[in-house]
Amino acid sequence: MNAGVIAVSGPGVRITLDDSxxxxxxxxxxxxxxxxEQYIREIYNALWNGGAExxxxxGQRVTTNTEVFCGGSYIQINGTRQMPPYVIEAIGDTNNLSAALNFYGWFKLGDLQQQNGITRKLEIKEKVMIPAGKLRNYHYAEPVKEGT
Structure with missing residues (x-):
């Protein structure tokens, strides 16, 4: 489960971000x-800081191998082109996740919503489904044997 290679479900939050x-x-x-893309990274980093599991x-699992960057008219996540709306889902204690969002920039997005009309929506969910991440193939890295 820690590697993110199996699907999981549980209580959590769903955040929707969309262009104006x-x-x-x-x-x-x-x-x-x-x-x-930095808004998306700020949101999922806030969720990790809030104890997201x-x-x-x-629908792209965020793992240690996940890249999120701007590709012009789209945002690339895990090698796939994603277009708005962007739906960010996280599993964890919903009070802690909400508090972390408020602490780490939810209000900044609120300012952009009021000034420019972007959409931000936070929903508390009894059950969120998070898909499995992709297994990574290693060609050069090898496990270190204990005692060496």
Missing amino acids: KRAAKEQEDPMLFLIH AVAVN
């Missing part, structure tokens, strides 16, 4: 109306 439906005016920066973004 409002078009930027001529003098406005259009980038302020989009969900960026498993996290997924748009």
